[in-house]
Structure formats: structure tokens, C-alpha cells
Amino acid sequence: MLDHTDMGILRELSKNSRITMKELGEKVHLTGQAAAARVAKLEDNGIIERYTIEVDQPQLGCLIHAWINIYTKITHHQPYLSFIETQENYVLNNYKISGDSCYLLECRFPSNEVLDQFLTDLNKHVNYKLSIVINKL
Known part of the structure; x- marks a missing residue:
């Protein structure tokens, strides 16, 4: 069981995983x-699995942030999953979910033309419903 410390x-490592142990200790009232x-x-208990970075996607030219609900046409999902594996430049996350759809994709695209081509290729495997992020609040 995790305590307050x-x-x-x-919480502090989620904000900045590069913080020094001395700085971290000061923030949680411990020595470094x-x-x-x-x-x-x-880490040993598997609570911290890995350290990562958050990339500013618009700075990389990926201005279109899309969420795509996936509706499979057949019960065999491997063709869809194989397609998604080839799209790592655009797919940030692929969640298997409950509810109306089977999967939820979080994607970033540099242009509407690239998004359109992605959707055309995606539609060979599944049906979808597209939502575009207007603003992050």
C-alpha cells in the first residue's frame, strides 16, 4: 500500500521524471x-514501470489531433492490428475499449491530406467515427 509520501x-515524477533525487526529496520532505x-x-514493486517524455506534437508539425472510434467488421481483428502497427508515425495510442466501439485510436497528423489517406487505408479493415480535437483545456 502506498503512503502519502x-x-x-x-506526483512529482509525473511532472518531471528528470528531477534530481535531492530536489525530489525536498518536495516530499525527505533527504535525497x-x-x-x-x-x-x-520501481522494484512495479509501480513505476518506465520513464518517458512528452513530445510537443505541434512543434513536430503534427497539428491535427484526432480520436477515432473503431468499429470492426469481423471478429478477427488481426488485419486491423497489423495495419495499426505500420502507422506508428501517426498513432499515439490504440486502446481496446468497452462500449459502442471496439478500439479507440489517438492519432496526430501533419495535414488533412495525410489524415484522409490514413482513413482511406483504415477503412479497408474497419469502420470508424472521427473526432478532431479543437483545443486542449
Whole structure:
């Protein structure tokens, strides 16, 4: 079970995973050495799985942020999944979900033309419903 300090460590690492252990310790009222030991324990217990970065997609030229609900045509989903694996330049996340659709794709595209081609190719495997993000609040 995680205590208040562990939750604080996770919150701070989620904001900045490059923070020094000394800075982390100061934020959660521990020494740097104690903070490092807590982080190591969280890693060993599988609570912290990996460290990553958040990329500013518009800075990379991917201005179109799309969410796509996927409706499969058949019960065999492998053709769709294989297609998605080839689209790593555009697909940020592919979630298997419950509800009306089978999957939910989070994607980024540099232009409407690229999005249109992606949807044309996607439609060979599944039906879809597209939503475009207007603004992140």
C-alpha cells in the first residue's frame, strides 16, 4: 500500500521524471538518499514501470489531433492490428475499449491530406467515427 509520501513522489515524477533525487526529496520532505530509496522500491514493486517524455506534437508539425472510434467488421481483428502497427508515425495510442466501439485510436497528423489517406487505408479493415480535437483545456 502506498503512503502519502509515495503518492507525492509519483506526483512529482509525473511532472518531471528528470528531477534530481535531492530536489525530489525536498518536495516530499525527505533527504535525497531517502527519496532515491523510495523511488527504487517503487520501481522494484512495479509501480513505476518506465520513464518517458512528452513530445510537443505541434512543434513536430503534427497539428491535427484526432480520436477515432473503431468499429470492426469481423471478429478477427488481426488485419486491423497489423495495419495499426505500420502507422506508428501517426498513432499515439490504440486502446481496446468497452462500449459502442471496439478500439479507440489517438492519432496526430501533419495535414488533412495525410489524415484522409490514413482513413482511406483504415477503412479497408474497419469502420470508424472521427473526432478532431479543437483545443486542449
